[in-house]
Amino acid sequence: MKAILDDRQRAHDPKNFMANGTRKPNPEVPRRVDILKAGAEAAGCVFETPADAGLGPIAAVHTAEYLTFLRNIHTRWQRIEGASDEVIPNVHPMNRTDSYPKSAVGQAGYHQADTACPIAEYTWKAAYWSAQTAVSGADAVAAGARAVYALSRPPGHHAFADLAGGFCFFNNSGIAAQRLLYKGLRPAILDVDVHHGNGTQGMFYARGDVLTVSIHADPARFYPFFWGHAHERGEGAGLGANLNLPLERGTDDETYLNTLDRALAQITDFGADVIVVALGLDAHIDDPFQGFAVTTEGFTRIAAAIAATGLPLVCVQEGGYVSDALGGNLTAFLNGIEGN
Template structure:
């Protein structure tokens, strides 16, 4: 399995986030990717830099105005004489207008963001674009005949929707990979999200489509981020009705319970008969994760990989969350090695 990674991820660094009511240093930090890179290199995976793709590739899943905002936001911020990181201070919540995009940078920041946990810094666009190219490259490798590939993306992407960012995510890397596979002739693509947090952005992008099945195993939004999506009764709409499956689980979930949900997810994907699979690979389900509350142990990640291999379809892994930095590389490598039956 080839690994796609860009050192440009480190350009997204600094700032603070609002976490459960407190302004704190960001949990999503460059060292996450560094630890993963060390682990997959130690495990013997070949590491490639991403190819370049035209901006039109991004517009296959994202709104053009949104992409332009991300590309220019920090430069516009600096032009106002501001320094450091950007966080929004207002959002178009209930009773406020959502049909008009403000012209000022502060208003547009709140229009496109859905939280204050995702700072934009000077290098954010460069890093986010590189992460998107990592995912697109991994999908391209699979479309060209590789049985699997892993995109070591940072920043992550599954909270980024068609025209919104948040949850540390700016461009939806997994959705871009799935769309690239569709554009290269894979008629049916399944996208399985195993991150602790619901992939609200991915659900948004594919909500009305039947060609991409979205399945998510995550912590219940009753108590966990992103709070306002990820309930079991969300099943898609229009042509996409029945092509979204959410499997929310309570805080404290252990492997036995998680494994049962994974069985349900695998059955749904098997019934869909996909031509390819994209996995949003978050390992913040680990028992030591500082911002999550599932109880998976290191031994469970190779088992997860083995189960995913049982689908026997071309597979693209795309990195999402995981904030127990010391263990993140071991857990990611465990999934990939389990998938390849090396553990």
């Protein structure tokens, strides 16, 4: 299977992460690239460097205002006396329609949803090449590839059109879907990360040309909390084009696979001719986030069920954090695709 990776993604090395009121080491570390690359190569993947398609594919789903912020905020932040090395918000607007401040501190609060997306000197560069990795994956599938693995890091599915969050800055899966749409295809995004793809949902919520489906831990007591509930179906032209399938903490292989059948049926009925798989591996029983209890064999079965649709696949890396099982989980998933 063709795989895409740009080593410039390693430059983003976040230090701060706050959970439950406690400062902890950020789990979205560059080491993830090494583990995932080895896991993909064990499945027979051959990596290529992405082409530079420019800002166009990113700006197709992200606002110019947000791109300006993300490109410049670290430099601006460092001019503040006593500022931290990383941009971390401490104040937020109540609504997206509230006034837009000139202050770097105020804009950080406007464009960063939480404290899990600190912006450092090389965040823009890494996020840019992470997005280009997804674009190249989409282009390869549009050109006829059956399946492509895009090792995009930092991940993307918590990023809205103008808002970073949850380790994510550019919505790589959304960028890939929009690129496929531009190429004349009808994409569905299937998010299998243990966390709901709230940014992806928000990006396409009022649109009917991209189906968004997410299987995730019930957000009533799990990040991202405010999105991902079953009643959220889309609005306007997008009504019925968003499907959330929240599951209980500790969900095992069989329950997950039964739910996946429902997700794939919706994708079929949407008339999709390509699937963007937002590939979170953090549903594994040994992942640090401890949301689900999917096994390594379960990932093979999940991938085989997706591949059995016969649709071409752009697999864009989302979550999945450092554990002894991470690389093997990716190998299992990619082998599940290749076995069909």
